[in-house]
Amino acid sequence: MTFPNKFALSETNLFLVFVLVTANCGCFFGVFGRHVRNIESNGISVLNGADFNQDALPRFTEPIPNVTVTVGRDALLACVVDNLRGFKVAWVRVDTQTILSIHHNVITQNPRISLSYNDHRSWYLHIKNVQEVDRGWYMCQVNTDPMRSRKGYLQVVVPPSIIDRETSSDMVVLESTNVSLTCKATGYPEPYVMWRREDGEDIRYNGENVNVVDGEILFIMKVSRLHMGVYLCIASNGVPPSISKRVQLKVQFPPMLSIPNQLEGAYVGQDVTLECRTEAFPTSINYWTTERGDMIISGSEKYEAVSTDNGYKKYMMLKIRKVNKNDFGSYKCVAKNSLGETDGVIKLEEIPAPTTVKIVTHQATSSQIKKSTSTRREDSNSENKFDESRIAEYDYDGEYTLPSNGPPPIEKPPVKGSAASTHNTPRLFLYVNSFLCICSYIFKLIVR
Numbered sequence: 001m002t003f004p005n006k007f008a009l010s011e012t013n014l015f016l017v018f019v020l021v022t023a024n025c026g027c028f029f030g031v032f033g034r035h036v037r038n039i040e041s042n043g044i045s046v047l048n049g050a051d052f053n054q055d056a057l058p059r060f061t062e063p064i065p066n067v068t069v070t071v072g073r074d075a076l077l078a079c080v081v082d083n084l085r086g087f088k089v090a091w092v093r094v095d096t097q098t099i100l101s102i103h104h105n106v107i108t109q110n111p112r113i114s115l116s117y118n119d120h121r122s123w124y125l126h127i128k129n130v131q132e133v134d135r136g137w138y139m140c141q142v143n144t145d146p147m148r149s150r151k152g153y154l155q156v157v158v159p160p161s162i163i164d165r166e167t168s169s170d171m172v173v174l175e176s177t178n179v180s181l182t183c184k185a186t187g188y189p190e191p192y193v194m195w196r197r198e199d200g201e202d203i204r205y206n207g208e209n210v211n212v213v214d215g216e217i218l219f220i221m222k223v224s225r226l227h228m229g230v231y232l233c234i235a236s237n238g239v240p241p242s243i244s245k246r247v248q249l250k251v252q253f254p255p256m257l258s259i260p261n262q263l264e265g266a267y268v269g270q271d272v273t274l275e276c277r278t279e280a281f282p283t284s285i286n287y288w289t290t291e292r293g294d295m296i297i298s299g300s301e302k303y304e305a306v307s308t309d310n311g312y313k314k315y316m317m318l319k320i321r322k323v324n325k326n327d328f329g330s331y332k333c334v335a336k337n338s339l340g341e342t343d344g345v346i347k348l349e350e351i352p353a354p355t356t357v358k359i360v361t362h363q364a365t366s367s368q369i370k371k372s373t374s375t376r377r378e379d380s381n382s383e384n385k386f387d388e389s390r391i392a393e394y395d396y397d398g399e400y401t402l403p404s405n406g407p408p409p410i411e412k413p414p415v416k417g418s419a420a421s422t423h424n425t426p427r428l429f430l431y432v433n434s435f436l437c438i439c440s441y442i443f444k445l446i447v448r
């Protein structure tokens with residue numbers, strides 16, 4: 001048997017060989033011509049391995065190392081043969097049965113493939129700009145009889161990429177609906193895909209708080225406003241760089257409102273602040289009205305309305321300066337968006353102006369009436385109480401963050417006086433206060 005028969009030649013390759021021959025490759029022509037002759041004369045060849053001592057036959061010095069290369073880079077496959085003498089080395093692509101090179105000649109027409117050699121011993125196959133089709137087994141053959149060969153695997157890896165048209169883009173959904181965010185990625189090996197929030201917060205998912213959701217699909221049953229945010233779909237497969245896509249999820253819901261104190265007490269001449277918290281998406285328009293429904297314009301001498309936004313939450317404050325008899329009554333805070341409207345009423349009631357004596361008595365029992373909304377303005381610890389009522393309010397959603405510019409410090413009434421004095425009037429005052437306290441507490445309970 002002879003040289004070319006040893007190489008696994010497909011018809012296409014034979015054709016290629018002919019093309020090369022006719023394309024004036026003198027060296028190859030010689031080899032090829034001899035083969036043709038040998039085939040015709042029943043396989044007697046000058047290159048017959050039987051002509052050599054077995055020990056002197058070509059020998060692979062090492063296995064062909066596997067090569068892993070990222071798509072687009074260059075690959076180099078090495079075949080080192082000792083004792084090659086007059087034998088020739090060919091590179092063959094195993095799975096397609098394609099001859100890539102024989103001896104010093106590149107046979108394939110693939111322009112990305114080239115060959116280099118050293119000392120008639122090392123034979124290098126170069127593949128430029130490696131593509132996924134190049135992945136597979138490559139064989140280095142020597143035309144001994146029987147043929148000797150070694151195989152090496154070229155692994156072509158592809159960094160992950162996200163298939164945009166199969167991946168969710170920004171979404172706007174109604175609260176309580178089911179939402180499904182999908183992320184598709186390709187790459188080799190197949191990428192691992194996961195979802196997480198861009199801000200690093202946990203995701204409420206199937207009743208648990210998780211930081212990462214594995215898989216292509218992030219299915220949120222009965223989406224809530226807490227799910228609103230930017231999500232990242234991250235695909236990775238160990239081939240750098242990993243890739244991610246941002247998907248913004250907006251959750252729409254009609255305005256909701258909560259009022260820390262539905263009953264406020266103030267005495268004539270005092271400044272008082274009413275508060276209201278709302279949540280809405282899209283962002284609501286918020287304002288205050290009087291009992292008669294007149295919109296209150298902020299910035300007058302009388303009123304100052306301030307609203308602080310924190311995502312879909314708003315904190316509204318209405319400051320009424322120097323309360324007079326006409327100011328007692330009801331106030332409404334209103335929030336409106338495209339999905340609905342809501343309002344809440346705060347009642348401002350007159351309380352007796354403190355005298356120095358009253359205040360002292362009141363202070364002595366302040367711990368008993370901490371929850372009182374009608375007395376908190378005249379207490380010297382009113383700031384602490386304000387915080388308490390706020391903390392109590394956290395419970396309703398468990399995650400409220402304080403607005404950066406909270407309510408202005410509440411003016412404190414004068415608190416000087418003699419602790420020894422006790423009168424009937426303050427006692428009565430206390431009873432009234434306690435009564436109001438209980439009323440407002442029950443009222444709050446009912447409203448919640």
Ligand SMILES: *[C@@H]1O[C@H](CO)[C@@H](O)[C@H](O)[C@H]1NC(C)=O
Pocket residue numbers: 063064065066152153
């Ligand atoms: C090359 O990779 C193949 C599988 O892909 C494995 O069977 C073989 O042992 C590897 N050879 C070397 C030299 O690592």
Ligand SMILES: *[C@@H]1O[C@H](CO)[C@@H](O)[C@H](O)[C@H]1NC(C)=O
Pocket residue numbers: 177178221222
């Ligand atoms: C939301 O998903 C759950 C679970 O798959 C299903 O039972 C429910 O019917 C879905 N609701 C809607 C409105 O599609």
